[in-house]
Amino acid sequence: MAKIIQQETFDGILKENIVEFSMSLDEARDETIKQFEAQGINLANIIKDLDINEETGNTILNEAIEKIKAHVESTKVLSENELNEVLEALINQLNKSVPHRVLASKSCTQEFLLKIMEDEVAKNVTEHAKDSILHKSILCAHAITNKNPDIFNVKSLKTINKILDTEKNEFIVCDILKWIQKACLLHELNRQLIVNEELLITHLKPLLLGRKEVEIIRNVCTCFRFLILDDDIRVEFGKAHEHARLIAHECLSDLTLLLTEFKDNPDVLAELMLTIAALCVRNEFCQVVAEANGIVLIMDAMVTFPDSLKIIRESMKLLKALGGNDTVKVDIIKMGAASIIESSFNRHKADEVLAKNALACITTLSLRSKDNSVALYEAGIAETILESMKIHAKSKVVQRNAAWAIRNMVSRCREQCEGWITLGVEDILEVARNNHPSIEQDCRYAARDLGIQVKLKEEWKGTAEKVINNE
Numbered sequence: 517m518a519k520i521i522q523q524e525t526f527d528g529i530l531k532e533n534i535v536e537f538s539m540s541l542d543e544a545r546d547e548t549i550k551q552f553e554a555q556g557i558n559l560a561n562i563i564k565d566l567d568i569n570e571e572t573g574n575t576i577l578n579e580a581i582e583k584i585k586a587h588v589e590s591t592k593v594l595s596e597n598e599l600n601e602v603l604e605a606l607i608n609q610l611n612k613s614v615p616h617r618v619l620a621s622k623s624c625t626q627e628f629l630l631k632i633m634e635d636e637v638a639k640n641v642t643e644h645a646k647d648s649i650l651h652k653s654i655l656c657a658h659a660i661t662n663k664n665p666d667i668f669n670v671k672s673l674k675t676i677n678k679i680l681d682t683e684k685n686e687f688i689v690c691d692i693l694k695w696i697q698k699a700c701l702l703h704e705l706n707r708q709l710i711v712n713e714e715l716l717i718t719h720l721k722p723l724l725l726g727r728k729e730v731e732i733i734r735n736v737c738t739c740f741r742f743l744i745l746d747d748d749i750r751v752e753f754g755k756a757h758e759h760a761r762l763i764a765h766e767c768l769s770d771l772t773l774l775l776t777e778f779k780d781n782p783d784v785l786a787e788l789m790l791t792i793a794a795l796c797v798r799n800e801f802c803q804v805v806a807e808a809n810g811i812v813l814i815m816d817a818m819v820t821f822p823d824s825l826k827i828i829r830e831s832m833k834l835l836k837a838l839g840g841n842d843t844v845k846v847d848i849i850k851m852g853a854a855s856i857i858e859s860s861f862n863r864h865k866a867d868e869v870l871a872k873n874a875l876a877c878i879t880t881l882s883l884r885s886k887d888n889s890v891a892l893y894e895a896g897i898a899e900t901i902l903e904s905m906k907i908h909a910k911s912k913v914v915q916r917n918a919a920w921a922i923r924n925m926v927s928r929c930r931e932q933c934e935g936w937i938t939l940g941v942e943d944i945l946e947v948a949r950n951n952h953p954s955i956e957q958d959c960r961y962a963a964r965d966l967g968i969q970v971k972l973k974e975e976w977k978g979t980a981e982k983v984i985n986n987e
Protein backbone atom coordinates (compact mmCIF):
# COMPACT_ATOMS: atom_id res chain seq x y z
CA MET A 517 0.00 0.00 0.00
CA ALA A 518 1.35 3.42 -0.99
CA LYS A 519 2.28 5.76 1.86
CA ILE A 520 0.66 9.17 2.16
CA ILE A 521 1.63 12.41 3.88
CA GLN A 522 -0.17 15.51 5.12
CA GLN A 523 -0.20 18.85 3.32
CA GLU A 524 1.86 20.39 6.16
CA THR A 525 4.67 17.89 5.58
CA PHE A 526 4.82 18.67 1.87
CA ASP A 527 4.75 22.42 2.53
CA GLY A 528 7.52 22.06 5.16
CA ILE A 529 9.91 20.30 2.77
CA LEU A 530 9.06 22.81 0.04
CA LYS A 531 9.89 25.66 2.43
CA GLU A 532 13.15 23.97 3.38
CA ASN A 533 14.21 23.68 -0.27
CA ILE A 534 13.47 27.37 -0.85
CA VAL A 535 14.98 28.80 2.35
CA GLU A 536 17.80 26.36 3.18
CA PHE A 537 18.93 25.48 -0.34
CA SER A 538 18.08 28.78 -2.07
CA MET A 539 16.11 27.10 -4.84
CA SER A 540 13.67 28.97 -7.04
CA LEU A 541 9.99 28.17 -6.49
CA ASP A 542 9.69 25.94 -9.56
CA GLU A 543 12.94 24.09 -8.73
CA ALA A 544 11.91 23.60 -5.13
CA ARG A 545 8.48 22.28 -6.11
CA ASP A 546 9.92 19.81 -8.64
CA GLU A 547 12.57 18.66 -6.17
CA THR A 548 10.01 18.18 -3.38
CA ILE A 549 7.75 16.09 -5.61
CA LYS A 550 10.69 13.94 -6.74
CA GLN A 551 11.84 13.41 -3.13
CA PHE A 552 8.48 12.07 -2.01
CA GLU A 553 7.84 10.00 -5.13
CA ALA A 554 11.26 8.39 -4.74
CA GLN A 555 10.13 7.23 -1.30
CA GLY A 556 7.00 5.65 -2.79
CA ILE A 557 4.67 8.26 -1.31
CA ASN A 558 1.35 8.93 -3.05
CA LEU A 559 0.83 12.68 -3.49
CA ALA A 560 -2.72 12.45 -4.84
CA ASN A 561 -4.10 14.16 -1.72
CA ILE A 562 -1.59 17.02 -1.84
CA ILE A 563 -2.16 20.46 -3.38
CA LYS A 564 1.06 20.94 -5.30
CA ASP A 565 0.36 24.35 -6.83
CA LEU A 566 -0.18 26.46 -3.70
CA ASP A 567 1.23 29.96 -4.16
CA ILE A 568 4.40 30.45 -2.12
CA ASN A 569 5.91 33.55 -0.56
CA GLU A 570 9.47 33.16 -1.87
CA GLU A 571 10.89 35.32 0.92
CA THR A 572 9.58 33.14 3.75
CA GLY A 573 8.94 29.87 1.94
CA ASN A 574 5.43 29.70 3.46
CA THR A 575 2.25 29.32 1.44
CA ILE A 576 0.37 32.58 0.91
CA LEU A 577 -2.86 30.86 1.93
CA ASN A 578 -1.49 29.74 5.29
CA GLU A 579 0.19 33.09 5.92
CA ALA A 580 -3.12 34.91 5.34
CA ILE A 581 -5.01 32.52 7.63
CA GLU A 582 -2.37 32.85 10.38
CA LYS A 583 -2.50 36.64 10.22
CA ILE A 584 -6.30 36.63 10.46
CA LYS A 585 -6.12 34.16 13.36
CA ALA A 586 -3.63 36.38 15.22
CA HIS A 587 -5.83 39.42 14.60
CA VAL A 588 -8.99 37.70 15.87
CA GLU A 589 -7.20 36.31 18.93
CA SER A 590 -5.65 39.76 19.57
CA THR A 591 -2.10 38.41 19.60
CA LYS A 592 -1.19 40.69 16.70
CA VAL A 593 -3.93 43.16 15.82
CA LEU A 594 -3.80 44.43 12.23
CA SER A 595 -4.62 47.94 11.11
CA GLU A 596 -7.63 48.37 8.85
CA ASN A 597 -5.42 48.66 5.75
CA GLU A 598 -3.37 45.61 6.74
CA LEU A 599 -6.49 43.53 7.42
CA ASN A 600 -7.95 44.64 4.08
CA GLU A 601 -4.82 43.46 2.28
CA VAL A 602 -4.82 40.11 4.09
CA LEU A 603 -8.50 39.52 3.30
CA GLU A 604 -7.88 40.42 -0.34
CA ALA A 605 -5.03 37.90 -0.51
CA LEU A 606 -7.25 35.26 1.11
CA ILE A 607 -10.05 35.89 -1.41
CA ASN A 608 -7.61 35.41 -4.30
CA GLN A 609 -6.37 32.13 -2.84
CA LEU A 610 -9.85 30.76 -2.07
CA ASN A 611 -11.03 31.51 -5.60
CA LYS A 612 -8.36 29.27 -7.11
CA SER A 613 -9.91 25.85 -6.51
CA VAL A 614 -12.04 23.66 -4.23
CA PRO A 615 -8.94 22.01 -2.64
CA HIS A 616 -7.75 25.48 -1.59
CA ARG A 617 -11.13 26.05 0.13
CA VAL A 618 -11.12 22.66 1.83
CA LEU A 619 -7.59 23.27 3.10
CA ALA A 620 -8.65 26.65 4.49
CA SER A 621 -11.71 25.08 6.09
CA LYS A 622 -9.52 22.69 8.08
CA SER A 623 -7.79 25.68 9.66
CA CYS A 624 -11.06 27.10 11.13
CA THR A 625 -10.93 30.01 8.68
CA GLN A 626 -14.71 30.36 8.67
CA GLU A 627 -14.77 30.86 12.45
CA PHE A 628 -12.25 33.70 12.19
CA LEU A 629 -14.20 35.34 9.39
CA LEU A 630 -17.47 35.17 11.33
CA LYS A 631 -15.77 36.83 14.31
CA ILE A 632 -14.50 39.66 12.10
CA MET A 633 -18.00 40.18 10.65
CA GLU A 634 -19.63 40.28 14.07
CA ASP A 635 -17.03 42.76 15.30
CA GLU A 636 -17.80 45.00 12.34
CA VAL A 637 -21.56 44.73 12.92
CA ALA A 638 -21.03 45.59 16.61
CA LYS A 639 -19.57 48.95 15.58
CA ASN A 640 -23.16 49.99 14.63
CA VAL A 641 -22.15 51.35 11.25
CA THR A 642 -25.31 51.16 9.14
CA GLU A 643 -23.74 51.92 5.75
CA HIS A 644 -20.49 50.11 5.07
CA ALA A 645 -18.49 50.96 1.96
CA LYS A 646 -17.96 48.53 -0.88
CA ASP A 647 -14.30 48.08 0.09
CA SER A 648 -14.91 47.87 3.85
CA ILE A 649 -13.65 45.12 6.16
CA LEU A 650 -17.19 43.75 6.43
CA HIS A 651 -17.52 43.55 2.66
CA LYS A 652 -14.16 41.79 2.23
CA SER A 653 -14.86 39.29 5.01
CA ILE A 654 -18.24 38.41 3.44
CA LEU A 655 -16.51 37.87 0.09
CA CYS A 656 -14.10 35.49 1.84
CA ALA A 657 -16.98 33.55 3.41
CA HIS A 658 -18.74 33.46 0.04
CA ALA A 659 -15.56 32.16 -1.62
CA ILE A 660 -14.84 29.47 0.97
CA THR A 661 -18.44 28.17 0.77
CA ASN A 662 -18.41 27.91 -3.05
CA LYS A 663 -18.71 24.17 -3.85
CA ASN A 664 -17.75 23.55 -0.23
CA PRO A 665 -21.17 23.96 1.46
CA ASP A 666 -20.47 21.61 4.39
CA ILE A 667 -18.69 24.49 6.10
CA PHE A 668 -21.93 26.48 6.40
CA ASN A 669 -23.63 26.10 9.81
CA VAL A 670 -25.97 27.69 12.35
CA LYS A 671 -23.30 30.22 13.36
CA SER A 672 -23.00 31.32 9.73
CA LEU A 673 -26.76 31.83 9.49
CA LYS A 674 -26.89 33.80 12.76
CA THR A 675 -24.17 36.10 11.46
CA ILE A 676 -26.09 36.56 8.21
CA ASN A 677 -29.19 37.53 10.17
CA LYS A 678 -27.24 40.06 12.24
CA ILE A 679 -25.84 41.69 9.12
CA LEU A 680 -29.17 41.84 7.30
CA ASP A 681 -30.83 43.33 10.38
CA THR A 682 -28.87 46.57 9.96
CA GLU A 683 -27.02 46.61 6.64
CA LYS A 684 -28.32 48.80 3.82
CA ASN A 685 -25.42 48.81 1.34
CA GLU A 686 -26.49 47.19 -1.94
CA PHE A 687 -23.15 45.48 -2.59
CA ILE A 688 -22.96 43.94 0.87
CA VAL A 689 -26.59 42.76 0.77
CA CYS A 690 -25.99 41.17 -2.65
CA ASP A 691 -22.88 39.39 -1.41
CA ILE A 692 -24.80 38.04 1.59
CA LEU A 693 -27.44 36.71 -0.83
CA LYS A 694 -24.73 35.09 -2.97
CA TRP A 695 -23.30 33.49 0.16
CA ILE A 696 -26.74 32.01 0.90
CA GLN A 697 -26.96 30.72 -2.69
CA LYS A 698 -23.59 28.96 -2.46
CA ALA A 699 -24.63 27.39 0.84
CA CYS A 700 -27.76 25.95 -0.81
CA LEU A 701 -26.01 24.31 -3.77
CA LEU A 702 -25.62 20.54 -3.36
CA HIS A 703 -26.64 20.71 0.32
CA GLU A 704 -30.18 19.79 1.37
CA LEU A 705 -29.52 20.22 5.09
CA ASN A 706 -28.37 23.81 4.57
CA ARG A 707 -31.54 24.56 2.62
CA GLN A 708 -33.65 23.11 5.39
CA LEU A 709 -31.68 25.06 7.99
CA ILE A 710 -32.25 28.34 6.15
CA VAL A 711 -35.99 27.69 5.76
CA ASN A 712 -36.43 26.43 9.33
CA GLU A 713 -34.71 29.52 10.74
CA GLU A 714 -37.32 31.61 8.84
CA LEU A 715 -34.76 33.66 6.92
CA LEU A 716 -37.38 33.75 4.15
CA ILE A 717 -39.92 35.58 6.33
CA THR A 718 -37.54 37.78 8.31
CA HIS A 719 -35.28 39.04 5.54
CA LEU A 720 -35.76 37.67 2.00
CA LYS A 721 -39.41 38.70 1.65
CA PRO A 722 -38.80 42.21 3.08
CA LEU A 723 -35.90 42.64 0.63
CA LEU A 724 -38.20 41.66 -2.22
CA LEU A 725 -40.79 44.21 -1.20
CA GLY A 726 -38.68 47.00 0.22
CA ARG A 727 -35.74 47.30 -2.16
CA LYS A 728 -35.83 48.55 -5.74
CA GLU A 729 -32.23 47.81 -6.72
CA VAL A 730 -32.09 45.49 -9.70
CA GLU A 731 -29.26 43.31 -8.36
CA ILE A 732 -30.95 42.77 -5.00
CA ILE A 733 -34.21 41.68 -6.67
CA ARG A 734 -32.33 39.32 -9.00
CA ASN A 735 -30.33 37.79 -6.15
CA VAL A 736 -33.42 37.30 -3.97
CA CYS A 737 -35.06 35.47 -6.89
CA THR A 738 -31.98 33.29 -7.27
CA CYS A 739 -32.09 32.48 -3.55
CA PHE A 740 -35.70 31.33 -3.91
CA ARG A 741 -34.77 29.02 -6.78
CA PHE A 742 -31.76 27.61 -4.95
CA LEU A 743 -33.89 26.88 -1.88
CA ILE A 744 -36.09 24.57 -3.97
CA LEU A 745 -33.27 22.58 -5.57
CA ASP A 746 -33.13 18.81 -5.16
CA ASP A 747 -29.49 18.14 -6.03
CA ASP A 748 -27.99 16.54 -2.91
CA ILE A 749 -27.39 12.86 -3.65
CA ARG A 750 -26.54 12.23 0.01
CA VAL A 751 -30.17 12.81 1.05
CA GLU A 752 -32.75 10.23 0.04
CA PHE A 753 -35.77 12.51 0.38
CA GLY A 754 -35.44 16.28 0.16
CA LYS A 755 -37.99 18.99 0.88
CA ALA A 756 -37.87 20.84 -2.43
CA HIS A 757 -41.63 20.74 -2.92
CA GLU A 758 -42.31 21.81 0.66
CA HIS A 759 -39.91 24.73 0.32
CA ALA A 760 -41.49 25.74 -3.00
CA ARG A 761 -44.95 25.63 -1.40
CA LEU A 762 -43.82 27.83 1.49
CA ILE A 763 -42.09 30.39 -0.73
CA ALA A 764 -45.03 30.49 -3.15
CA HIS A 765 -47.49 30.99 -0.31
CA GLU A 766 -45.47 33.92 1.03
CA CYS A 767 -44.14 35.60 -2.11
CA LEU A 768 -45.79 34.44 -5.34
CA SER A 769 -48.28 37.32 -5.58
CA ASP A 770 -45.55 39.85 -4.83
CA LEU A 771 -43.25 38.35 -7.47
CA THR A 772 -46.06 38.58 -10.05
CA LEU A 773 -46.77 42.22 -9.18
CA LEU A 774 -43.08 43.04 -9.64
CA LEU A 775 -43.52 42.20 -13.33
CA THR A 776 -45.32 45.54 -13.57
CA GLU A 777 -42.71 47.44 -11.59
CA PHE A 778 -39.83 46.21 -13.76
CA LYS A 779 -41.73 46.05 -17.05
CA ASP A 780 -39.01 48.08 -18.81
CA ASN A 781 -36.12 45.89 -17.64
CA PRO A 782 -35.89 42.64 -19.65
CA ASP A 783 -33.20 41.11 -17.44
CA VAL A 784 -35.26 41.46 -14.26
CA LEU A 785 -38.43 40.37 -16.06
CA ALA A 786 -36.71 37.18 -17.21
CA GLU A 787 -35.43 36.51 -13.68
CA LEU A 788 -38.87 37.04 -12.17
CA MET A 789 -40.61 34.81 -14.74
CA LEU A 790 -38.05 32.04 -14.24
CA THR A 791 -38.64 32.17 -10.49
CA ILE A 792 -42.44 32.28 -10.76
CA ALA A 793 -42.37 29.25 -13.09
CA ALA A 794 -40.20 27.34 -10.62
CA LEU A 795 -42.66 28.08 -7.79
CA CYS A 796 -45.84 27.07 -9.65
CA VAL A 797 -45.69 23.53 -8.31
CA ARG A 798 -49.36 23.25 -7.37
CA ASN A 799 -52.67 23.90 -9.10
CA GLU A 800 -53.67 26.74 -6.80
CA PHE A 801 -50.40 28.61 -7.33
CA CYS A 802 -51.09 28.84 -11.06
CA GLN A 803 -54.43 30.42 -10.15
CA VAL A 804 -52.68 32.90 -7.84
CA VAL A 805 -50.48 34.13 -10.70
CA ALA A 806 -53.46 34.40 -13.04
CA GLU A 807 -55.48 36.37 -10.48
CA ALA A 808 -52.55 38.76 -10.04
CA ASN A 809 -52.87 39.61 -13.76
CA GLY A 810 -49.83 37.46 -14.54
CA ILE A 811 -51.05 36.26 -17.94
CA VAL A 812 -51.47 39.80 -19.26
CA LEU A 813 -48.08 40.84 -17.86
CA ILE A 814 -46.38 37.89 -19.57
CA MET A 815 -47.96 38.71 -22.91
CA ASP A 816 -47.07 42.38 -22.52
CA ALA A 817 -43.43 41.41 -21.96
CA MET A 818 -43.44 39.23 -25.08
CA VAL A 819 -44.89 42.07 -27.14
CA THR A 820 -42.62 44.75 -25.65
CA PHE A 821 -39.42 42.72 -26.12
CA PRO A 822 -40.08 40.56 -29.19
CA ASP A 823 -36.37 40.31 -30.03
CA SER A 824 -35.25 39.32 -26.53
CA LEU A 825 -34.51 35.62 -26.66
CA LYS A 826 -34.31 35.48 -22.86
CA ILE A 827 -37.73 37.08 -22.36
CA ILE A 828 -39.42 34.86 -24.94
CA ARG A 829 -37.79 31.72 -23.55
CA GLU A 830 -38.78 32.44 -19.94
CA SER A 831 -42.27 33.48 -21.05
CA MET A 832 -42.75 30.13 -22.77
CA LYS A 833 -41.57 28.30 -19.63
CA LEU A 834 -43.93 30.28 -17.43
CA LEU A 835 -46.93 29.82 -19.73
CA LYS A 836 -46.20 26.08 -19.73
CA ALA A 837 -46.08 26.06 -15.93
CA LEU A 838 -49.35 27.99 -15.67
CA GLY A 839 -50.91 25.65 -18.22
CA GLY A 840 -50.73 22.90 -15.63
CA ASN A 841 -53.99 24.36 -14.29
CA ASP A 842 -56.79 23.51 -16.75
CA THR A 843 -58.74 26.69 -15.97
CA VAL A 844 -55.71 28.95 -16.39
CA LYS A 845 -54.78 27.08 -19.56
CA VAL A 846 -58.09 28.06 -21.14
CA ASP A 847 -57.74 31.66 -19.91
CA ILE A 848 -54.28 31.98 -21.49
CA ILE A 849 -55.66 31.32 -24.96
CA LYS A 850 -58.87 33.29 -24.38
CA MET A 851 -56.74 36.35 -23.62
CA GLY A 852 -55.14 36.13 -27.07
CA ALA A 853 -51.89 34.33 -26.31
CA ALA A 854 -52.09 32.02 -29.35
CA SER A 855 -51.02 34.63 -31.91
CA ILE A 856 -48.30 35.99 -29.59
CA ILE A 857 -46.91 32.49 -29.00
CA GLU A 858 -46.89 31.77 -32.73
CA SER A 859 -45.27 35.10 -33.61
CA SER A 860 -42.59 34.77 -30.92
CA PHE A 861 -41.86 31.14 -31.77
CA ASN A 862 -41.69 31.91 -35.48
CA ARG A 863 -39.30 34.80 -34.90
CA HIS A 864 -36.88 32.70 -32.84
CA LYS A 865 -37.47 29.22 -34.24
CA ALA A 866 -33.80 28.94 -35.25
CA ASP A 867 -32.79 28.84 -31.57
CA GLU A 868 -32.82 25.23 -30.38
CA VAL A 869 -33.40 25.96 -26.67
CA LEU A 870 -36.31 28.24 -27.39
CA ALA A 871 -37.77 25.72 -29.81
CA LYS A 872 -37.72 23.06 -27.08
CA ASN A 873 -39.51 25.35 -24.63
CA ALA A 874 -42.01 26.69 -27.16
CA LEU A 875 -43.00 23.18 -28.24
CA ALA A 876 -43.34 22.09 -24.60
CA CYS A 877 -45.56 25.14 -24.00
CA ILE A 878 -47.76 24.29 -27.01
CA THR A 879 -47.97 20.66 -25.85
CA THR A 880 -49.25 21.71 -22.42
CA LEU A 881 -51.70 24.35 -23.66
CA SER A 882 -53.27 22.02 -26.23
CA LEU A 883 -53.57 19.01 -23.91
CA ARG A 884 -57.23 17.92 -23.61
CA SER A 885 -58.42 21.32 -24.87
CA LYS A 886 -60.11 21.45 -28.26
CA ASP A 887 -60.65 25.22 -28.14
CA ASN A 888 -56.99 25.85 -27.43
CA SER A 889 -55.93 23.55 -30.25
CA VAL A 890 -58.22 25.32 -32.66
CA ALA A 891 -56.95 28.76 -31.64
CA LEU A 892 -53.30 27.72 -31.94
CA TYR A 893 -53.90 26.07 -35.32
CA GLU A 894 -55.72 29.13 -36.65
CA ALA A 895 -52.81 31.30 -35.50
CA GLY A 896 -50.57 29.31 -37.88
CA ILE A 897 -48.68 27.31 -35.29
CA ALA A 898 -48.66 24.16 -37.45
CA GLU A 899 -46.34 25.69 -40.05
CA THR A 900 -44.00 26.99 -37.35
CA ILE A 901 -43.83 23.60 -35.61
CA LEU A 902 -42.92 21.82 -38.84
CA GLU A 903 -40.38 24.50 -39.79
CA SER A 904 -38.68 24.10 -36.41
CA MET A 905 -38.55 20.33 -36.95
CA LYS A 906 -36.78 20.87 -40.26
CA ILE A 907 -34.32 23.36 -38.79
CA HIS A 908 -33.48 21.19 -35.77
CA ALA A 909 -33.59 17.80 -37.45
CA LYS A 910 -30.58 16.65 -35.37
CA SER A 911 -32.12 17.60 -32.01
CA LYS A 912 -33.89 14.65 -30.46
CA VAL A 913 -35.65 16.78 -27.82
CA VAL A 914 -37.05 19.19 -30.42
CA GLN A 915 -38.33 16.28 -32.53
CA ARG A 916 -39.86 14.54 -29.51
CA ASN A 917 -41.52 17.71 -28.19
CA ALA A 918 -42.85 18.45 -31.66
CA ALA A 919 -44.34 14.96 -31.94
CA TRP A 920 -46.07 15.47 -28.59
CA ALA A 921 -47.37 18.89 -29.63
CA ILE A 922 -48.76 17.47 -32.89
CA ARG A 923 -50.53 14.64 -31.02
CA ASN A 924 -52.18 17.01 -28.57
CA MET A 925 -53.17 19.43 -31.33
CA VAL A 926 -54.99 16.84 -33.42
CA SER A 927 -56.23 14.32 -30.84
CA ARG A 928 -59.47 16.25 -30.30
CA CYS A 929 -59.47 18.17 -33.58
CA ARG A 930 -59.46 15.56 -36.32
CA GLU A 931 -60.49 18.22 -38.83
CA GLN A 932 -56.94 19.57 -38.60
CA CYS A 933 -55.38 16.33 -39.85
CA GLU A 934 -55.79 17.09 -43.53
CA GLY A 935 -54.12 20.47 -43.09
CA TRP A 936 -51.13 18.94 -41.27
CA ILE A 937 -50.73 16.28 -43.94
CA THR A 938 -50.88 18.91 -46.68
CA LEU A 939 -48.00 20.72 -44.96
CA GLY A 940 -45.88 17.56 -45.24
CA VAL A 941 -45.97 16.34 -41.65
CA GLU A 942 -45.76 12.67 -42.69
CA ASP A 943 -42.35 13.02 -44.32
CA ILE A 944 -41.01 15.17 -41.46
CA LEU A 945 -42.09 12.63 -38.85
CA GLU A 946 -40.51 9.86 -40.94
CA VAL A 947 -37.19 11.72 -41.00
CA ALA A 948 -37.38 12.30 -37.22
CA ARG A 949 -38.10 8.62 -36.64
CA ASN A 950 -35.16 7.52 -38.75
CA ASN A 951 -32.74 10.04 -37.21
CA HIS A 952 -33.71 9.30 -33.63
CA PRO A 953 -34.72 5.67 -33.03
CA SER A 954 -35.35 6.31 -29.31
CA ILE A 955 -38.37 8.53 -30.14
CA GLU A 956 -39.70 6.26 -32.88
CA GLN A 957 -42.84 5.42 -30.93
CA ASP A 958 -43.58 9.09 -30.23
CA CYS A 959 -43.44 9.80 -33.96
CA ARG A 960 -45.60 6.77 -34.75
CA TYR A 961 -48.24 7.84 -32.21
CA ALA A 962 -48.32 11.34 -33.73
CA ALA A 963 -48.71 9.83 -37.21
CA ARG A 964 -51.47 7.51 -35.98
CA ASP A 965 -53.43 10.41 -34.47
CA LEU A 966 -53.05 12.27 -37.76
CA GLY A 967 -54.80 9.37 -39.49
CA ILE A 968 -51.66 8.16 -41.24
CA GLN A 969 -51.37 4.41 -41.63
CA VAL A 970 -48.64 3.15 -39.28
CA LYS A 971 -47.61 -0.12 -37.73
CA LEU A 972 -47.21 0.31 -33.99
CA LYS A 973 -44.63 -1.72 -32.14
CA GLU A 974 -46.03 -4.21 -29.65
CA GLU A 975 -43.90 -3.53 -26.56
CA TRP A 976 -44.92 -6.68 -24.70
CA LYS A 977 -47.10 -9.64 -25.40
CA GLY A 978 -48.21 -12.07 -22.73
CA THR A 979 -48.40 -15.81 -23.16
CA ALA A 980 -51.08 -18.16 -21.89
CA GLU A 981 -51.07 -21.87 -21.20
CA LYS A 982 -54.35 -22.18 -23.09
CA VAL A 983 -54.82 -20.61 -26.49
CA ILE A 984 -57.50 -17.92 -26.32
CA ASN A 985 -59.75 -17.83 -29.35
CA ASN A 986 -60.92 -14.28 -30.00
CA GLU A 987 -63.09 -15.19 -32.96
